[in-house]
Amino acid sequence: MEEFHRIKRLPPYVFAEVNALKAAARAAGEDIIDFGMGNPDLPPPQHVIDKLAETLADPRAHRYSTSRGIPGLRKAVAAYYDRRFGVDIDPESETIATIGSKEGLANLAQAITSPGDIILAPNPSYPIHAFGFIIAGAAIRSMPAGPDLDFMSALERAVRHSVPKPLAVIVNFPSNPTAETTDLAFYEELVAYCRREGIWIISDLAYAEVYFDGPPPPSVLQVPGAKEIAVEFTSLSKTYSMPGWRIGFCSGNRKLIAALARVKSYVDYGAFTPIQVAATAALNGPQDCIDEMRRRYRERRDVLIDGLAAAGWEVPRPPATMFAWAPLPPAYADLGSLEFSKLLLREAKVAVAPGVGFGEYGDNHVRLAVVENLQRTRQAVRNIKAFLRHDQGSGDSLGAVG
CATH class of the missing domain: 3.90.1150.10 (Aspartate Aminotransferase, domain 1)
Incomplete structure (x- = not known):
């Protein structure tokens, strides 16, 4: 067979x-x-566990949830982007809760990919960055990545030699697996180039809060005009030690968020409501x-x-x-x-x-x-x-x- x-x-x-x-x-x-x-x-933080336990006692919390994320959680994501990056996110149209970044990336790929579309992905990279799009029917053009390599030169070369023109480029800083970081100047150059070429940017910022040396990692959405072409995935898995809870977010461009929401409305009812309530407590509560x-x-x-x-x-x-x-x-x-x-x-x-x-x-x-x-x-x-x-x-x- x-x-x-x-x-x-x-x-x-x-x-x-x-x-x-x-x-x-x-x-x-x-x-x-x-x-x-x-x-x-x-x-995970004790107050987050306590909020989960408290919410579990409410019989209404065990009903179907909503695939976009409960309103309070989307507002908490918007508040996080405001205080951490100075970025204004509309909780109604510019962010969506995902069942971890992995699910979000895979469903976004299903939402926006046509067979034969070209996606530019760093190599090495977290497997779902490439394989989410491969499953959706795309062709991946790998860009060798690492601390000693010039990402923008690799991107420009890949675009120049790709037929058809690439649909999107994936970036991941701080990087899994290489731990490489970047600065806002890189994102400014990336956004300017991708706006000029008409290429979507998909950023994975799962390790935004796991940093030791140097300034806090920036968000691509800090660049003026980035929301015209970019979305960004974040997650509570590493920041709050909640990997098994499977809760993350996609924020940024309204068209991409709407496409992801459309697909998710068919394939899931969102994360378990008590987990979403506890995730809201994580984002809004003490950050020590x-x-x-x-x-x-x-x-x-x-x-x-x-x-x-x-x-x-x-x-x-x-x-x-x-x-x-x-x-x-x-x-x-x-x-x-x-x-x-x-x-x-x-x-x-x-x-x-x-x-x-x-x-x-x-x-x-x-x-x-x-x-x-x-x-x-x-x-x-x-x-x-x-x-x-x-x-x-x-x-x-x-x-x-x-």
Whole structure:
């Protein structure tokens, strides 16, 4: 029997291979320290949990919700954009609640994509950035991305050589997986170029509040005129340690918001109302929990990066996000990220995400998420240090892969 058309366009999920090995190791009783998935281990703010519990007691809260998001939540998103970015968002027409950024991106792709449309996406990038549009029938033109590459030059080159002209470009700063950041001057140049060329901008700002060094990350919507061509996705997953709650937002251009709302009205009834009420409390309530989140991740980042450096593995210190984008140690560069990840799991009992899972241009890196506490992070560093010393000392690093 033939495979379904859309499924054929999706490669095997690279992370599944490492996850299967991780599960098998744990089933065998091994203690695996997991830096693989960006799955926050910190608890949500207590006042948010309390609001959820309170709302659950209301029988009316268990009815169907609304796919656009309850009015109070959309107003809270608008208030967030005003105080954080100085951006005016109309809660009725310029923002919509999503069941996490992932769902929003996938449904926006369904709403605006025709078969054969060209979408420009950074590579490496978070998989849904490309595959949401691939599922919708688009063709992806990858733009190699990273701290040493000029995004605007890559964009202009891609537009020049694309037929038909690209429908949209996706940007993600702070970046998952590379942790790269940008400034408002970049967005000003991007908006001016895309307005001139008639290209939509789709920005993923999920890590807006997870930053350590330098000024707070800006929003593309801060640029005058950006709302004519741009939408932006934000999320409560990382900011308030609420990943399993699946609540996010899309804000900006009215036409794109309306298109997303139209599709969502057919495919879902929105997030569970008590979750939306609690999310409203998160956005409107005390924000000291965000400072604590940053402090924890910064501390873990420094223990991890300093420890790996002492072990002989030089990894750039990420200025933002909860990820370190680590080049493969030189002795293992020929393995590729998947085989190195499997080797690290087997020999050091540490799980990481292979960079190739974020695109072929990520195959010389792995991504480490600082989602283990300090004690376990230090243990992971010790395990990696022992592995590197033993494996390189024995001279059989390549043969150990099997």
